[in-house]
Amino acid sequence: MNDDFYRIRRLPPYVIAEVNSMRAAARARGDDIIDLGMGNPDLPPPAHVIAKLAEVAAKPDAHGYSASKGIPGLRKAQANYYGRRFGVDVDPETEVVVTLGSKEGLANLAQAITAPGDVVLAPNPSYPIHTFGFIIAGATIRSVPTTPDERYFESLERAMKFTVPKPSVLVMGYPSNPTAETVDLAFYERVVEFAKKHQLWVLSDLAYSEIYFDGKPTPSILQVPGAKDVAIEFTSMSKTYSMAGWRIGFAVGNKTLIAALTRVKSYLDYGAFTPIQAAAVAAINGPQDCVESNRQLYHRRRDVLVESFGRSGWEIPPPRASMFAWAPLPPSLEHLGSLEFSKQLLTHAGVAVAPGVGYGEDGEGFVRIALVENEHRIRQAARNVRKYLQSMGVNTPAKAAN
Numbered sequence: 001m002n003d004d005f006y007r008i009r010r011l012p013p014y015v016i017a018e019v020n021s022m023r024a025a026a027r028a029r030g031d032d033i034i035d036l037g038m039g040n041p042d043l044p045p046p047a048h049v050i051a052k053l054a055e056v057a058a059k060p061d062a063h064g065y066s067a068s069k070g071i072p073g074l075r076k077a078q079a080n081y082y083g084r085r086f087g088v089d090v091d092p093e094t095e096v097v098v099t100l101g102s103k104e105g106l107a108n109l110a111q112a113i114t115a116p117g118d119v120v121l122a123p124n125p126s127y128p129i130h131t132f133g134f135i136i137a138g139a140t141i142r143s144v145p146t147t148p149d150e151r152y153f154e155s156l157e158r159a160m161k162f163t164v165p166k167p168s169v170l171v172m173g174y175p176s177n178p179t180a181e182t183v184d185l186a187f188y189e190r191v192v193e194f195a196k197k198h199q200l201w202v203l204s205d206l207a208y209s210e211i212y213f214d215g216k217p218t219p220s221i222l223q224v225p226g227a228k229d230v231a232i233e234f235t236s237m238s239k240t241y242s243m244a245g246w247r248i249g250f251a252v253g254n255k256t257l258i259a260a261l262t263r264v265k266s267y268l269d270y271g272a273f274t275p276i277q278a279a280a281v282a283a284i285n286g287p288q289d290c291v292e293s294n295r296q297l298y299h300r301r302r303d304v305l306v307e308s309f310g311r312s313g314w315e316i317p318p319p320r321a322s323m324f325a326w327a328p329l330p331p332s333l334e335h336l337g338s339l340e341f342s343k344q345l346l347t348h349a350g351v352a353v354a355p356g357v358g359y360g361e362d363g364e365g366f367v368r369i370a371l372v373e374n375e376h377r378i379r380q381a382a383r384n385v386r387k388y389l390q391s392m393g394v395n396t397p398a399k400a401a402n
């Protein structure tokens with residue numbers, strides 16, 4: 001029997017899983033691990049959203065199969081969100097589809113539009129589904145940088161000039177997971193122009209649309225006039241409303257791509273549980289003070305992380321958005337590499353982080369730190385890190401972090 005399955009063979013060992021299983025083993029031994037590894041929000045969804053879920057779940061007729069592309073009220077709510085937040089008009093019938101989280105949407109769109117051997121441009125480092133969604137679908141990935149500067153556009157130009165067959169899709173996600181880099185509208189204008197010139201589909205992942213700091217809201221690619229000719233954008237309830245386990249997200253934009261995703265999904269799923277979709281409507285159409293207070297909370301955690309880790313001898317550049325910091329390894333420990341450094345932090349400091357190499361080879365030299373523990377725990381992590389750094393002979397500032 002052949003057990004060398006084509007798709008499985010194309011999936012490398014999941015580096016981050018190594019640290020995850022060490023963390024699970026440490027916890028099973030009773031160790032207190034401060035978990036800044038996964039981007040799993042530690043906050044609850046708003047109370048009125050949970051109340052709506054319970055209310056609709058109590059109805060006897062709410063338990064059948066739902067609508068694969070999402071109930072009309074939820075697609076309308078998402079269209080309204082694009083109108084009020086970005087000033088973008090979208091048709092809830094033809095330009096919006098509800099997904100079982102944005103990850104599912106990205107993966108199934110990749111299935112819908114990729115033929116084996118197609119070339120897809122994706123950032124390195126990147127959130128894994130940006131590459132593996134397409135690799136599973138049989139595509140070849142050509143990496144482009146994540147940093148949205150001149151080098152990014154140069155590498156797009158080179159890719160179009162020298163790759164055979166010509167790339168058909170460009171994937172991007174800002175604020176970036178893992179690097180937390182952000183872009184402005186001028187960047188998206190250039191991307192849309194480039195995509196039109198080269199007949200490229202653009203997939204934008206805007207999972208952190210509402211987690212931005214320093215008062216600079218994150219733009220949507222769909223704000224660029226004519227972007228809908230080439231682009232589709234994914235957003236998520238997971239981080240904005242701390243509903244990660246509920247599995248609700250959206251794709252919005254180009255009608256052809258929305259139709260392709262909707263069609264594949266119609267073969268694969270029956271839509272999210274109706275009470276969850278109804279509660280998602282309540283979240284998007286209801287009071288938004290929870291979004292603002294969560295933004296402020298992540299902002300404070302970011303400041304505490306940067307300040308307390310800095311005082312422990314590890315300089316961390318402050319992220320402008322997302323729920324992550326992208327931290328270069330302390331210079332004198334660079335030789336360890338991000339995987340070994342992450343393992344040592346877990347073992348000797350009781351702090352879990354995600355090794356940068358898990359997001360692509362250009363993530364080497366960095367770790368991703370998620371803002372998913374409270375300020376007190378982040379300060380505790382900083383104290384533990386200080387002791388670990390001292391044990392490794394790293395010079396730490398004279399005054400202990402507190």
Ligand SMILES: Cc1ncc(COP(=O)(O)O)c(C=O)c1O
Nearest residue numbers: 101102103127177207236238249
């Ligand atoms: C950039 C990015 N896209 C998508 C996702 C997945 O989100 P969802 O829960 O909507 O599937 C994540 C989750 O961490 C993410 O960081």
